[in-house]
Amino acid sequence: xxxxxxxxxxxxxxxxxxxxxxxxxxxxxxxxxxxxxxxxxxxxxxxxxxxxxxxxxxxxxxxxxxxxxxxxxxxxxxxxxxxxxxxxxxxxxxxxxxxxxxxxxxxxxxxxxx
Amino acid sequence: xxxxxxxxxxxxxxxxxxxxxxxxxxxxxxxxxxxxxxxxxxxxxxxxxxxxxxxxxxxxxxxxxxxxxxxxxxxxxxxxxxxxxxxxxxxxxxxxxxxxxxxxxxxxxxxxx
Numbered sequence: 001x002x003x004x005x006x007x008x009x010x011x012x013x014x015x016x017x018x019x020x021x022x023x024x025x026x027x028x029x030x031x032x033x034x035x036x037x038x039x040x041x042x043x044x045x046x047x048x049x050x051x052x053x054x055x056x057x058x059x060x061x062x063x064x065x066x067x068x069x070x071x072x073x074x075x076x077x078x079x080x081x082x083x084x085x086x087x088x089x090x091x092x093x094x095x096x097x098x099x100x101x102x103x104x105x106x107x108x109x110x111x112x113x114x
Numbered sequence: 115x116x117x118x119x120x121x122x123x124x125x126x127x128x129x130x131x132x133x134x135x136x137x138x139x140x141x142x143x144x145x146x147x148x149x150x151x152x153x154x155x156x157x158x159x160x161x162x163x164x165x166x167x168x169x170x171x172x173x174x175x176x177x178x179x180x181x182x183x184x185x186x187x188x189x190x191x192x193x194x195x196x197x198x199x200x201x202x203x204x205x206x207x208x209x210x211x212x213x214x215x216x217x218x219x220x221x222x223x224x225x226x227x
Contacts, residue, residue, distance in 0.1 A: 004156075011150075033215075042219040043157070043202065058214065090156050103147075103215070104155030 002027045004106035006091050011094045012112045013081055021076045023091030032064060032074040033058070033103070034068050036087040043090070050076055081113045117141060118146055118218035126224045130192050135221040137203030144206065146186045148177055151200040152222075193225045204208040 003027045013019055025032065033048040035058075045058030049068040063085055065077040074093075075093060088110050094103040119138045127133055137146065145164040148156035161170050163179035163186060170177045174197075176189040177180055200212040200220045 021167075035217075040219065043204075043215060043217040045216075059216075092156070102159055103157075105158070106172075107154070108156055110156060 002089055002104070004104050005094050006089075006106040008109060009107065010110050012114065014114050015082055016080050019077075019078050019081060019111075020112070021078075021089060021091075021098075023074045023076065024072050025082065025091075025093040026072065027093060027095070027104065029093035029095045029104075030071070031096070032068070032078045033092045033094070034064070034074070035090045035092065037090060037108075038062065038087050038099075046076070046089075056112050058109070081111075083113045084114045085096060085111065087111060117216050118205060119205060120201075120218040120221050122221060122223075124222050126226065127150075127193055129225055129227050131225075132189070132191050132222070133193055133211050134187055135171055135201055135223070136187050137218050139205070140184065141205075142183050144183070146179055146183075146190045147204045147215075148172065148186070148188055149202040149204060149217075150185070151202060152198070157202055158227045190223075193223075195227050199222060 007022045030051045034046040035043045037043045044060045046064050047058050047066040049055045055066050088108050090108050091104045091106040094101050121136050147162045153156040166183045167181045168179045169193045174191045178187050195207045202217050202220045202224050204217045206216045
């Protein structure tokens with residue numbers, strides 16, 4: 001089954017404790033992205049990657065890092081989480097065909113930083 | 115200031131009613147996408163519209179891209195409880211490249227049986 005998986009689905013942590021949220025897709029997509037979703041602010045892109053070893057900042061990259069060492073994986077790293085990073089995070093992968101792009105989203109990771 | 119304004123923010127209706135939700139902007143876009151997000155899940159792409167004035171139908175859902183490609187509407191006929199969810203519109207910041215998407219804040223629809 002074609003899918004994007006994220007782990008963990010739920011995470012409670014404390015300020016300053018480094019964490020990684022993993023994302024994996026089995027569709028051989030080149031493009032992958034991370035978003036955060038907050039009430040009243042909608043979905044905002046954190047980082048995206050156009051291919052292995054190619055990443056770029058989205059709209060809200062501060063406090064986050066990403067890496068793309070393999071095509072299928074795109075982990076999101078919070079080196080020193082802070083309470084304002086409490087949010088719902090989505091990973092997405094996409095492909096481009098016939099001048100249209102289709103994004104597939106993972107199920108989300110709900111993060112609480114105390 | 116939001117690039118994309120969606121209205122209404124919330125909508126509660128009875129099963130069988132019709133409804134329309136809107137996505138508006140002052141900017142012109144090469145394309146626009148609509149997603150539906152159900153509770154506890156990620157958004158799922160419903161449709162992409164690319165031509166001004168374009169109308170696409172997906173069963174009971176009708177999507178229209180404005181002639182000037184600045185706005186879009188989603189009309190649902192005879193809504194069902196399964197239509198409940200958050201409806202999001204999104205546009206690419208670069209033409210034909212949705213890697214860098216901007217989303218509206220969404221319309222939360224509740225359909226009661």
